[in-house]
Amino acid sequence: MIIFPAIDLRKGRCVRLIRGDVRDETVYSENPVSMAKHWQGRGAQWLHVVDLDGAMEGQPRNHEHIFAIVKALKIPVQVGGGIRDFDTLKRLFDHGVRRAILGTSAAHDEKFLRRALEKYGDRIVVGVDAKDGAVALKGWVETSKLKAVEFARRMEALGVATIIYTDIKKDGMLSGPNVKACAEMARALEIPVIASGGVTTLRDISRLRALEPKGLIGAIVGKALYSGALDLKAAIAAASGPPPKERLRPGKKARRKAAGRRARPAGPGGK
Numbered sequence: 001m002i003i004f005p006a007i008d009l010r011k012g013r014c015v016r017l018i019r020g021d022v023r024d025e026t027v028y029s030e031n032p033v034s035m036a037k038h039w040q041g042r043g044a045q046w047l048h049v050v051d052l053d054g055a056m057e058g059q060p061r062n063h064e065h066i067f068a069i070v071k072a073l074k075i076p077v078q079v080g081g082g083i084r085d086f087d088t089l090k091r092l093f094d095h096g097v098r099r100a101i102l103g104t105s106a107a108h109d110e111k112f113l114r115r116a117l118e119k120y121g122d123r124i125v126v127g128v129d130a131k132d133g134a135v136a137l138k139g140w141v142e143t144s145k146l147k148a149v150e151f152a153r154r155m156e157a158l159g160v161a162t163i164i165y166t167d168i169k170k171d172g173m174l175s176g177p178n179v180k181a182c183a184e185m186a187r188a189l190e191i192p193v194i195a196s197g198g199v200t201t202l203r204d205i206s207r208l209r210a211l212e213p214k215g216l217i218g219a220i221v222g223k224a225l226y227s228g229a230l231d232l233k234a235a236i237a238a239a240s241g242p243p244p245k246e247r248l249r250p251g252k253k254a255r256r257k258a259a260g261r262r263a264r265p266a267g268p269g270g271k
């Protein structure tokens with residue numbers, strides 16, 4: 001399982017919010033590039049970067065800092081926040097971003113999503129940010145009527161290769177991840193899932209790692225690293241230690257899911 005240290009950018013600074021609320025902002029660094037280099041030096045295999053201003057305003061605001069981070073690192077970087085059009089997407093990739101995370105645009109503009117998938121394939125990731133099981137959009141300030149699992153399944157059907165699942169109520173709270181919801185999401189999909197929100201302790205990582213056979217491949221960690229509650233090297237070791245005892249044979253996971261879906265009562269329209 002991969003541990004993704006997170007850098008959230010607001011007004012060019014490295015910050016952490018609680019549940020996405022800008023009124024609960026803590027500034028951890030005025031120099032995001034130095035922070036990115038720090039996580040790389042501690043053994044990070046990937047870096048997760050979010051343009052918070054872009055997510056809230058609907059257009060990129062921190063690209064200068066993002067491009068500087070990408071240029072300074074040897075590890076791959078995935079970026080989300082404010083990616084609502086193809087020009088923004090192309091610019092990110094042209095500057096070396098490895099994966100782009102779509103959220104609001106994936107929910108509201110299927111034509112854009114299809115075009116992005118056709119052009120960039122598995123470099124497109126969709127973020128499913130959930131509050132009480134419903135998808136939150138526009139920097140988490142708007143809650144839709146879309147159910148998180150249903151939305152994720154729709155994204156999978158369109159060809160999305162990876163889902164990042166965030167439980168908003170857990171984000172920045174240092175209270176542990178919503179393992180039950182992560183498990184539900186992983187079981188519902190054939191594509192990989194990355195968990196985000198609330199990861200605080202090595203036990204949290206172990207609990208998430210137990211979901212690997214169900215398709216959970218990574219965890220995004222933010223505030224716990226910045227506050228010192230969790231050491232990145234220790235987290236990486238916990239995520240890459242001996243595998244869980246249960247290992248599904250090739251093809252068994254798909255058969256289990258297929259059986260589960262056949263047994264699930266049909267909803268409206270037979271779906």
